[in-house]
Amino acid sequence: xxALNPTDIINAGEHVFIKMPSDNVKCIVLKAGSSVxxxxxxxxxxxxxxxxxxxxSYEIYDRDSKTRVYHPEGIxxxxxxxxxNREIVDDPTSQKLTLDDIKALKSEGLKGELTGEEIVNKLKxxxxxxxxxxxxxxxxxxxxxxxxxxxxxxxxxxxxYSVNEYFYVKNPSKIRDIRMDTLSQLLSYSxxxxxxxxxxxxxxxxxxxSALAERMGGKGTILGLYDGDNPHYDIVKYxxxxxxxxxxxxxxxxxxxxxxxxxxxxDEMQDVTQLTGKDLEGYHRRLKAYNIVExxxxxxxxxxxxxxxxxxxxxxxxxxxxxxxxxxxSRPVIVYHGTKEALLETSTWMRKCxxxxxxxxxxxxxxxxxxxxxxxHPEMSTWGTGGSLLTATKVIDQPVQAALTKRERLAMEKxxxxxxxxxxxxxxxxxxxxxxxxxxxxxxxGDVADExxxxxEEGTTAATMTDGDHESRSIKRAKQE
Amino acid sequence: xxxxxxxxxxxxxxxxNNTIEEGDNVVMYLSKENMSIIRxxxxxxxNCKFGNYKHSDMIGLEYGTKLGSNTGRGFLFLxxxxxxxxxxxxxxxxxxxxxxxxxxxxxxLNLKPGxxxxxxxxxxxxxxxxxxxxxxxxxxLYSFEYHQERVNAxxxxxxxxxxxxxxxxxxxxxxxxxxxxxNKVDAVFLDLPAPWEAVASAKKAFKQNKVxxxxxxxxxxxxxxxxxxxxxxxxxxxxxxxxxxxxxxxIRVIPMWTIDEAMEKQRAVEKKRKRAAPRVVRDDNNNxxxxxxxxxGHINKSIKVEPSVDDSNLSSAAATPSSTTESxxxxxxxxxxxxxxxxxxTTASAxxxxxxxxxxxxxxxxxxxxxxxxxxxxxLMFATFTxxxxxxxxxxxxxxxxxxSSSSAPxx
Numbered sequence: 001x002x003a004l005n006p007t008d009i010i011n012a013g014e015h016v017f018i019k020m021p022s023d024n025v026k027c028i029v030l031k032a033g034s035s036v037x038x039x040x041x042x043x044x045x046x047x048x049x050x051x052x053x054x055x056x057s058y059e060i061y062d063r064d065s066k067t068r069v070y071h072p073e074g075i076x077x078x079x080x081x082x083x084x085n086r087e088i089v090d091d092p093t094s095q096k097l098t099l100d101d102i103k104a105l106k107s108e109g110l111k112g113e114l115t116g117e118e119i120v121n122k123l124k125x126x127x128x129x130x131x132x133x134x135x136x137x138x139x140x141x142x143x144x145x146x147x148x149x150x151x152x153x154x155x156x157x158x159x160x161y162s163v164n165e166y167f168y169v170k171n172p173s174k175i176r177d178i179r180m181d182t183l184s185q186l187l188s189y190s191x192x193x194x195x196x197x198x199x200x201x202x203x204x205x206x207x208x209x210s211a212l213a214e215r216m217g218g219k220g221t222i223l224g225l226y227d228g229d230n231p232h233y234d235i236v237k238y239x240x241x242x243x244x245x246x247x248x249x250x251x252x253x254x255x256x257x258x259x260x261x262x263x264x265x266x267d268e269m270q271d272v273t274q275l276t277g278k279d280l281e282g283y284h285r286r287l288k289a290y291n292i293v294e295x296x297x298x299x300x301x302x303x304x305x306x307x308x309x310x311x312x313x314x315x316x317x318x319x320x321x322x323x324x325x326x327x328x329x330s331r332p333v334i335v336y337h338g339t340k341e342a343l344l345e346t347s348t349w350m351r352k353c354x355x356x357x358x359x360x361x362x363x364x365x366x367x368x369x370x371x372x373x374x375x376x377h378p379e380m381s382t383w384g385t386g387g388s389l390l391t392a393t394k395v396i397d398q399p400v401q402a403a404l405t406k407r408e409r410l411a412m413e414k415x416x417x418x419x420x421x422x423x424x425x426x427x428x429x430x431x432x433x434x435x436x437x438x439x440x441x442x443x444x445x446g447d448v449a450d451e452x453x454x455x456x457e458e459g460t461t462a463a464t465m466t467d468g469d470h471e472s473r474s475i476k477r478a479k480q481e
Numbered sequence: 482x483x484x485x486x487x488x489x490x491x492x493x494x495x496x497x498n499n500t501i502e503e504g505d506n507v508v509m510y511l512s513k514e515n516m517s518i519i520r521x522x523x524x525x526x527x528n529c530k531f532g533n534y535k536h537s538d539m540i541g542l543e544y545g546t547k548l549g550s551n552t553g554r555g556f557l558f559l560x561x562x563x564x565x566x567x568x569x570x571x572x573x574x575x576x577x578x579x580x581x582x583x584x585x586x587x588x589x590l591n592l593k594p595g596x597x598x599x600x601x602x603x604x605x606x607x608x609x610x611x612x613x614x615x616x617x618x619x620x621x622l623y624s625f626e627y628h629q630e631r632v633n634a635x636x637x638x639x640x641x642x643x644x645x646x647x648x649x650x651x652x653x654x655x656x657x658x659x660x661x662x663x664n665k666v667d668a669v670f671l672d673l674p675a676p677w678e679a680v681a682s683a684k685k686a687f688k689q690n691k692v693x694x695x696x697x698x699x700x701x702x703x704x705x706x707x708x709x710x711x712x713x714x715x716x717x718x719x720x721x722x723x724x725x726x727x728x729x730x731x732i733r734v735i736p737m738w739t740i741d742e743a744m745e746k747q748r749a750v751e752k753k754r755k756r757a758a759p760r761v762v763r764d765d766n767n768n769x770x771x772x773x774x775x776x777x778g779h780i781n782k783s784i785k786v787e788p789s790v791d792d793s794n795l796s797s798a799a800a801t802p803s804s805t806t807e808s809x810x811x812x813x814x815x816x817x818x819x820x821x822x823x824x825x826x827t828t829a830s831a832x833x834x835x836x837x838x839x840x841x842x843x844x845x846x847x848x849x850x851x852x853x854x855x856x857x858x859x860x861l862m863f864a865t866f867t868x869x870x871x872x873x874x875x876x877x878x879x880x881x882x883x884x885x886s887s888s889s890a891p892x893x
Contacts, residue, residue, distance in 0.1 A: 008682025008691040010708040051603040055692025055867035071869040072718060125769055181725050184588035188580055191563045193494055193614050194594040215615060217594030306495055328499050330561040347732050358513055361730040361848060369722040371709050371862065376702060400549035400556040
């Protein structure tokens with residue numbers, strides 16, 4: 001047997017997601033010795049699952065919420081029958097059990113006198129037209145009732161995926177609508193790995209920071225910039241990270257990036273040797289806080305970050321402008337936003353930014369299907385938005401001989417056009433005596449420039465060129481004033 | 482290794498000095514569609530349509546640097562090879578997985594440093610690189626491929642990319658011969674024509690006392706149904722199926738004229754045409770042209786804003802007819818230009834103070850999806866191995882139960 005890591009078993013005091021028969025998921029903190037109520041599905045004792053490996057399902061049986069490992073029988077093939085819905089009429093009396101009968105069954109089940117399966121069987125037997133249903137319909141009926149009366153639950157281990165799914169389903173706005181597939185792509189584009197150094201602005205309540213930290217496995221540094229009094233990385237606590245991983249997450253307030261002129265070190269404020277009792281405690285507290293900020297500043301100003309990831313409610317350009325200098329060459333810069341439109345201006349800004357290469361705006365599409373033998377199809381309802389990603393690569397721009405800016409190229413083209421005009425005029429005026437040499441030389445240079453620019457600035461449309469025009473003109477005007 | 486100072490490059494991580502050195506793999510980025518990978522060797526050249534580049538010029542540069550060709554005809558960017566870039570430049574020996582599927586599978590399987598995983602088949606090694614990066618430095622990838630030449634090629638790549646320690650590559654037909662691994666891995670990925678044939682052996686490869694995840698990657702729904710049967714048979718639970726696609730938006734800035742602006746433009750054109758018309762015609766309606774000429778002369782100098790333009794969005798400066806002083810108009814124009822934001826107010830005032838009449842429209846940033854894009858890659862089917870999954874398969878259990886007695890009959 002391979003040795004089990006502490007992360008492979010369910011530990012007391014950890015966050016646990018409990019998946020219930022209804023497919024709803026409940027999040028609990030597992031306290032040793034406690035009873036966990038799952039509402040109509042019954043109650044189980046925390047100690048029954050603490051210390052066991054993740055992954056198993058449990059069935060609540062018997063009177064005093066005993067549990068046993070439950071393993072499904074497997075899914076049976078649906079056997080085709082000649083039944084169809086011709087004979088089926090919408091009739092509430094086809095179920096012979098009354099509401100009170102069912103309630104009684106339910107309470108018996110809750111007491112542990114009946115198993116979920118027995119209740120479902122009773123419902124099936126007293127359903128007068130059950131046999132007339134198609135095999136598919138019968139299977140669906142049993143499944144539907146099973147979701148109500150079975151007493152099987154599954155503890156789910158919090159991972160970046162399961163935590164993300166839980167919040168995406170329960171409260172997507174909390175995590176700014178970032179969906180599992182979008183997050184997975186963010187992780188790929190960021191090239192996060194053990195030992196890397198990341199600069200993050202995360203307004204998804206720490207969803208992104210959590211996923212990054214998981215992928216770093218306790219090695220490396222994440223520096224998160226936050227606004228407000230505290231970093232709101234609520235999601236991190238659901239991940240059951242060990243201290244080693246938690247230590248990789250460092251934070252720094254936007255307000256504290258640069259040391260304010262009036263900021264004093266704790267030593268400047270007080271003389272330690274004079275302090276006693278509470279004052280001394282206070283001093284040490286302040287010193288600790290001060291050192292944390294100093295340490296984070298150091299991490300930031302050392303630069304050479306391996307990625308910049310921004311998922312902020314604030315204008316992305318304004319953040320990129322400030323943070324790009326700290327990112328190393330050939331490293332990804334990623335902006336996440338819940339809506340694509342919020343990234344459009346950023347994307348045009350990026351295209352003009354000489355330090356960024358090839359901005360790309362992507363959205364992800366995800367569809368889930370029901371898979372059952374003979375009954376596989378996409379689910380009837382699907383997800384809407386999962387957010388958008390804008391990715392680019394930080395590059396080191398340096399003047400290159402052949403690299404013409406758009407303006408220079410336009411000027412060059414204009415010059416060529418004029419030269420051509422001149423040439424034509426000259427040719428018309430004089431006949432064949434003039435020499436065309438200087439003109440062809442100029443045209444040749446133009447060609448070269450064209451090709452060089454084409455090499456990189458591909459995809460630039462005429463429309464963006466007008467945009468560039470605007471800019472140059474407004475600059476000109478500013479100068480005049 | 483001749484020079485001891487050179488830091489060995491690995492696709493699984495970055496180099497500490499982030500500097501290009503002899504023997505490094507470097508991605509030559511010319512454009513999104515034009516990238517290639519080279520191995521830097523002093524004395525060699527990288528040649529392309531836009532010029533040639535000396536490898537020796539690259540040595541010592543920081544990754545990400547823009548490099549001009551030595552003919553001065555173009556430039557490119559020198560990028561660090563990451564698994565994601567490798568996916569875009571690798572030589573295709575088979576169909577490969579792209580970022581949407583790679584990312585989603587890794588996320589669902591909860592891959593992280595230190596884990597062990599099976600991948601079959603290796604194919605062109607696109608996914609292998611991403612997995613190795615994510616499992617590094619202490620995890621391990623067992624990769625299986627039944628095609629000997631592909632094994633050789635992949636082996637060479639893993640070596641050149643500094644991944645040999647992370648990947649064990651074996652030439653083996655896993656459908657026939659199994660993985661020959663027991664109690665070893667946390668996750669399994671099957672990209673095989675008949676994944677159902679490898680499920681039983683995959684089950685044995687899982688670490689038996691903990692939870693594990695399996696993913697099968699099949700383009701056809703028929704393959705899915707056979708795999709579901711096999712997974713259920715072997716006791717895997719929580720079977721889920723997903724499809725994931727990524728959409729790459731094209732971004733454009735398009736001018737958005739108001740109808741008034743467009744009409745104004747047209748009026749200007751008409752006026753020009755009139756002016757260019759032969760004198761005889763002009764003489765006929767002398768009075769009218771006289772008037773118009775005097776006014777148009779004025780407009781040409783300042784800015785033409787028709788008082789009749791009925792646009793409530795007009796800024797006050799622009800709404801004032803031609804009497805407005807030139808400097809005021811300049812102001813309003815420059816605001817338009819510096820903030821071509823959607824919803825900006827000054828749209829209609831955006832005409833030009835240049836001798837040539839020019840009206841600047843509002844620019845709108847839009848996105849569109851390419852006309853043709855990927856509609857399907859494969860079905861990603863996931864299942865969970867639980868400690869309770871171990872033990873005999875369903876048919877074995879049933880056979881045993883039938884042999885013992887016929888007391889326990891499943892409900893349906």
